[in-house]
Amino acid sequence: MKTFDSIILAGGLGTRLRGVVPGLPKVLAPVNNKPFLDIILSSLSKWECIEKVVIAVGYMADKIIERYKDTSKYNFKILFSVEEELLGTGGAIKKALAQTETDNVLVLNGDSYVETDLHVLARKHMEASASMTIVLRVVENASRYGRVKINSDKRIVCFEEKTPECSKGYINAGMYLFKRKLFDDVKDNSVISLEKELLPVFIKEEVFGYISSGKFIDIGIPETYKIADKYLKEVC
Secondary structure (H helix, E strand, C coil), rough: CCCCCEEECCCCCCCCCCCCCCCCCHHHHHEECEHHHHHHHHHCCCCCEEEEEEHHHHHHHHHHHHHCCCCCCCEEEEEEEEECCCCCHHHHHHHHCCCCCEEEEEECCCCEEHHHHHHHHHHHHHCCCCCCEEEEEECCCCCEEEEECCCCCEEEEEEECCCCCCCEEEEEEEEEEEEHHHHHHCCCCCCHHHHHHHHHHHHCCEEEEEECCCEEECCCHHHHHHHHHHHHCCCC
């Protein structure tokens, strides 16, 4: 089994959660009495294919670094990519890539948990010779996310904008496995969004979807954060 480095996007402002968890970056919002980021790191630690995790930090970076800088509870090394000015998700990935070494890199949103078999994800990615494989999840109401359209080979065809009319469909679950060279043309320190600006360009390459049927939750808004304790009780 090939190994790969991972990047966790943890630099966002988390404005929608500030009224619920004041004084903390959203990745440190407590779920079942532990920071949400602990849950993500623990889930990665179950897989021997992860050698290194780079946490991309920006807003309240000092709080995240302080908690994880000396930890030895996981079976991988933890490094930090610090944004002095927020670069957006695409810019954050480009900056963090400088601290990774593997040809393929796994990226996760720091405010989402998606249950995924990383061995199967990696195998499907390699078999398809994919430039990027995006973990997808079916939800009953995609209005908050927008839908992802795939063809019969699970190649991603397009991303539909989120609208109130978005009903059941596949959504981007915030986990990506990609060839690092995909970001070669992204300028260093550029402020750019992965979702809005880069993915519509990347799908001109070989970008595929991997469908997860496991647990999925995005704690980025108060409504979903409030149910996270119960939903992730068996995970924590």
